[in-house]
Amino acid sequence: MPEGHTIHRLAAQHRALFAGRRLAVDSPQGRFAAGARLVDGRTLRDTEAYGKHLLHHYDGDLSVHVHLGLYGKFSDGEAPVPAPVGQLRMRVSGDRHWLELRGPTACEVFDPVQAQRLRDRLGADPLRDDADPASAFRRIATSTKPIFALLMDQSIVAGCGLIYANEVLFRAGLSPTTPGRLVGSDGWDALWADLRALMKEGVARGRIDTVHTVHTPEAMRRAPRVDRHGGEVYVYRRPGQPCLVCGTEVSRGPLAGRNLYWCPACQPG
Known part of the structure; x- marks a missing residue:
């Protein structure tokens, strides 16, 4: 399972690729289809890493929460978006780059209350400046x-x-x-x-x-x-x-x- 440094690297990478851009989000596999519809067409405001959890914050106060677990993996590349291959849980695409997620333990949409509940149940993250x-x-x-x-x-x-x-x-x-x-x-x-x-x-x-x-x-x-x-x-x-x-x-x-x-x-x- 990826440790916290990997999640913080992913948060920084995804922020650089997509923050401030309006994104298309879908779920070729179908398991995240309902969640994808909630954020599809919205602008990604920021990303956040907390421990082993990753959050993509979209406008409208919605966040996609991802926990990679043992088998989850991201891949990305430059546009155009390739045809989906395999069990693709979530696909994110902008005008310049795309992002694919396979095999995560969790991929779900949170409102602000749910996102805060996640933070509240986690301990101090050594990589966060607000850690206690x-x-x-x-x-x-x-x-x-x-x-x-x-x-x-x-x-x-x-x-x-x-x-x-x-x-x-x-x-x-x-x-x-x-x-x-x-x-x-x-x-x-x-x-x-x-x-x-x-x-x-x-x-x-x-x-x-x-x-x-x-x-x-x-x-x-x-x-x-x-x-x-x-x-x-x-x-x-x-x-x-x-x-x-x-x-x-x-x-x-x-x-x-x-x-x-x-x-x-x-x-x-």
Whole structure:
């Protein structure tokens, strides 16, 4: 599932392509036909990313909400619009560009109340300037749940997914199973600042890189990581491989229904 940096990149891209333009919206597949009719012919005012959720705001106070989930994917190109191929949930076209959406978990039209309800149920998004990390810490500070699970809870930290949660905890030297109440305010401030910086870099680069300069392939004279997710990381999907910092084998185990990766030496429990 795409993490928050990908959704923020999409919001910026869609804004650049379509904001201020009157758009044609349809649903060749048919599953979004009723929603498409509501916004077809309207002008896109702006786009918004919040965690893993994307909103296209049209005039008339209507918004298209998209959650890509595991299989959702956007594609785009220059006009003319190609003939639809496959299960195309939503197609958006302007005078210069087109946009196609396939396989999302959610694609629906919201009014302002529904859009605000979505924001209200999400936690602090490290990529939003209006984020309130103190609100996240208030929940973390009283919780006995592992900090890994709390970072993955979208009602606490919106947009942080599996890769960022594993990597930011390694960089902090925190065991993923540390209860939230033991993290402390200074520890949380450091975690938040690092997560925000990593995710901002992810927006800029279009991939997740979490290793410090001294641990890059060039600096360590090692082969680059080969993985469909790309990017250089410390522990994510590296079980059994040596830790880039200390050489200890990276461990893997289940937690909160997800795969957890950590270095037993750098992140002692």
